[in-house]
Amino acid sequence: MVYAQINTTYYCGIDLHARSMFVCVMDKAGKIIFHRDVPNDFKVFLEFMKSFLPHLAVGVESTYNWYWLADGCREAKIPFYLGHALYMKAIHGGKKKNDRLDSKTIADLMRANLFPLAYVYPKEMRATRDLLRRRHRFVSLRARALSHIQLIFVQQGMLDIESRDVKNKKTRRTLLDKLPHPDLKMTVETDLNLIEALDPMIASMEQQIRAQAKHHDRKALEVLLSTPGIGDMLALTILYEIHTVSRFESPQQLSSYGRVVKCERTSMGKTTDRGNQKIGNPHLKWAFGEIIIHAPKSAPRIKRHYEQLQAKFGPGRAKSIIAHEFAVAIYFMLKNGQVFDELRFVQARMK
Numbered sequence: 001m002v003y004a005q006i007n008t009t010y011y012c013g014i015d016l017h018a019r020s021m022f023v024c025v026m027d028k029a030g031k032i033i034f035h036r037d038v039p040n041d042f043k044v045f046l047e048f049m050k051s052f053l054p055h056l057a058v059g060v061e062s063t064y065n066w067y068w069l070a071d072g073c074r075e076a077k078i079p080f081y082l083g084h085a086l087y088m089k090a091i092h093g094g095k096k097k098n099d100r101l102d103s104k105t106i107a108d109l110m111r112a113n114l115f116p117l118a119y120v121y122p123k124e125m126r127a128t129r130d131l132l133r134r135r136h137r138f139v140s141l142r143a144r145a146l147s148h149i150q151l152i153f154v155q156q157g158m159l160d161i162e163s164r165d166v167k168n169k170k171t172r173r174t175l176l177d178k179l180p181h182p183d184l185k186m187t188v189e190t191d192l193n194l195i196e197a198l199d200p201m202i203a204s205m206e207q208q209i210r211a212q213a214k215h216h217d218r219k220a221l222e223v224l225l226s227t228p229g230i231g232d233m234l235a236l237t238i239l240y241e242i243h244t245v246s247r248f249e250s251p252q253q254l255s256s257y258g259r260v261v262k263c264e265r266t267s268m269g270k271t272t273d274r275g276n277q278k279i280g281n282p283h284l285k286w287a288f289g290e291i292i293i294h295a296p297k298s299a300p301r302i303k304r305h306y307e308q309l310q311a312k313f314g315p316g317r318a319k320s321i322i323a324h325e326f327a328v329a330i331y332f333m334l335k336n337g338q339v340f341d342e343l344r345f346v347q348a349r350m351k
Helices: 042-052 066-076 085-092 097-110 123-155 163-167 174-178 181-214 218-225 232-242 249-257 281-296 302-311 315-336 343-350
Strands: 011-015 020-027 032-039 056-061 080-083
Touching: 011 042, 020 042, 020 097, 032 042, 032 097, 032 232, 042 066, 042 181, 056 066, 056 097, 056 218, 066 080, 066 123, 066 315, 080 097, 080 174, 097 218, 123 163, 174 181, 174 218, 181 218, 181 232, 218 232, 218 281, 218 315, 232 281, 249 315, 281 302, 281 315, 315 343
Parallel strands: 011 056, 056 080
Antiparallel strands: 011 020, 020 032
16 A cells, blocks of 8 residues: 655545535645535636645545546646545545545545555546456456356256357357257347347457557567467557556566455454455456466467466466466566566476
8 A cells, every 4th residue: 555645735635426526625734724515527626726726736536437537637737646445445434424524534634644545547548448448348248148158058968069169150059959948049049149249349349449559658568469378459458457567666566456466464363354355456357367368278388387286286276376477477578678488487486
């Protein structure tokens, strides 16, 4: 957790909602100077804040709709701080909660330098990153539909229907004839309709992403593409989720952000609950998981390495270990501008 170090005259804490925001401005001593509800219009907000400029810092919790406020503050040259929602909840979670109290608490955290920072993702890359995330959503829906079709056949004891039969676009509709009940046929047909509707949408999104992905580091993309199991969409996903590896001080920070390592939670030498394990980036976690699926198919050394891990630790633990290894490798590759070295990757664990 990193706390913002803010030294200014006025601290503006904002409890942001869909159409309005509750704004609290206080001075260094904690005296509240401005405290009221304001519509979500940056021009209106700026008019209210005019008397506090240029000695004002703005802080808001990381909600789904902070983009416009961050962009407005950036254009107006107002220091903007984005708060990590889960860490903020842990710090100021209390019995009583309302908009007025939340905005004051945010301002207090800023004033006391206890404001936990989240990353303010740059505007130039934000739309493409969000489109990549939407593609991920549609790809996941398609994968679940494909898996559900195979599950239906397993339920009926038809074990000769394999994954490749379901994925074969030319012949998979003939699978409907094998099902004995009309309701089962409709279930599978619905899945097939969904898959066939998603296919052109995903292809269109990928075409748009390739055309619009202009603001990233081209060299970093080439470095990622040298890794077995990483294609252009996966490389762009990793690159756009990370943005720049310089924001991470160590490979462990990237691994934690990518949710490929578990954080220790102990008290008096005993392991406590497993809470907060989902703090981090789920899209990056998915991307590291995808590498594991595809890399062994094209890299024999990685395949043998993965099989050895599975034999020693079991499938689940082996997957976690190799995902962490890929995260560490990608960190150093991006940091040093070096392409993937398969031999070095498999030997790293032996050292």
